Amino acid sequence: MxxxxxxELPSLRRQKILLILERDGKVMASELSQHFAVSxxxxxxDLAELDxxxxxxxxxxxxxxxxxxSGKDYFTRLEESDEVKVRLAQLAAQKVEDGQIVLFDSxxxxxxxxxxxxxxxxxxxxxxxxxxxxxxxxxxxxKVILAGGQLNPRTMSASGHEAVRMLAGxxxxxxxxxxxxxxxEVGVTSLHFDEVPVKQALLDSAARVIAVTTADKxxxxxxxxxxxxxxxxxxxxxxxxxxxxxxxxxxxGIVVExxxx
Numbered sequence: 001m002x003x004x005x006x007x008e009l010p011s012l013r014r015q016k017i018l019l020i021l022e023r024d025g026k027v028m029a030s031e032l033s034q035h036f037a038v039s040x041x042x043x044x045x046d047l048a049e050l051d052x053x054x055x056x057x058x059x060x061x062x063x064x065x066x067x068x069x070s071g072k073d074y075f076t077r078l079e080e081s082d083e084v085k086v087r088l089a090q091l092a093a094q095k096v097e098d099g100q101i102v103l104f105d106s107x108x109x110x111x112x113x114x115x116x117x118x119x120x121x122x123x124x125x126x127x128x129x130x131x132x133x134x135x136x137x138x139x140x141x142x143k144v145i146l147a148g149g150q151l152n153p154r155t156m157s158a159s160g161h162e163a164v165r166m167l168a169g170x171x172x173x174x175x176x177x178x179x180x181x182x183x184x185e186v187g188v189t190s191l192h193f194d195e196v197p198v199k200q201a202l203l204d205s206a207a208r209v210i211a212v213t214t215a216d217k218x219x220x221x222x223x224x225x226x227x228x229x230x231x232x233x234x235x236x237x238x239x240x241x242x243x244x245x246x247x248x249x250x251x252x253g254i255v256v257e258x259x260x261x
Contacts, residue, residue: 005037010046010049014050017032017043017047018055021065025219026064026160026219026243027047027060027062027134027173028062029061030061031049032062032090041253046221047063055116057220057221057222060197061073064186064221067222074210075173082112084214084238085214088109088259089113089116089212092116093113094118096121098121098141099123101171102124102176103127103149103205103206104129104136105127105176106128106155106195106198107126107157107176109129110129110176110212111129114135115135117139120140121141122142124143124144125143126145126146127203128147128149128157128163128167129155136176144157147156152194152195157195158198159195163198163201164198166200167201168205171206171207172205174206174209175205175208176212177199177209179217180222181217181220181222182213182217182229182235183218183219184219184229186221187227187228188203188232189223189224189225190224191223196225198202198222199226200227203226204231210232210235210236211234211235212236212237215238215240215241218241218246229252230252230254232254235254236257237256237257237258237259238261239258241258
């Protein structure tokens with residue numbers, strides 16, 4: 001399926017690269033160079049332009065999709081808690097059982113899970129996110145522990161040594177994490193460098209980690225690596241997944257649960 005229109009406009013070629021990326025979940029410069037019958041340098045320039053426009057994430061030898069909502073602030077993401085996110089959170093919240101110690105990551109997804117718990121649930125909840133702590137405090141049977149430190153206004157969560165040390169000192173049954181991006185090979189990645197140690201402490205402190213994510217974050221990569229996918233036990237996502245097959249995650253031993261139609 002070669003495309004030999006060498007005189008093709010760069011803008012048209014870049015549009016086609018985005019379509020191939022959407023289909024395959026990853027593109028390699030060497031393969032694109034053959035496909036379009038242009039030099040690898042030309043393709044690298046295309047990928048650099050697409051990266052500058054925020055449309056792809058450059059990686060060694062090629063490019064990956066960029067998550068659609070990366071870089072938006074916490075409150076913008078919160079307002080966008082659409083029906084899909086609510087349904088994902090409700091499915092995730094069913095995993096919580098009485099008597100458990102449960103860690104809630106920062107972010108709008110984990111907050112949504114906190115708001116979706118059974119009304120009479122009896123757990124100890126731990127979080128570094130004040131708004132999630134406030135939501136959890138509404139439940140009579142929930143004891144809330146808030147990890148402290150400097151508040152990051154982008155993530156509305158505490159970061160730093162104190163938060164990490166406290167999370168590391170807890171042995172929890174369950175942790176809920178919403179992910180900025182997750183890729184089968186690269187792992188769970190974040191847009192924010194300073195939240196990486198807190199996220200790592202959270203994942204390391206839980207016997208079971210449940211990642212809750214919309215489909216656009218699957219197969220995507222952000223600059224800072226948090227952990228390999230093998231740290232996750234369960235991945236809860238949408239029924240229809242565009243980029244990156246859920247089978248890639250199942251092959252890694254992760255239990256993938258998708259919303260019913």
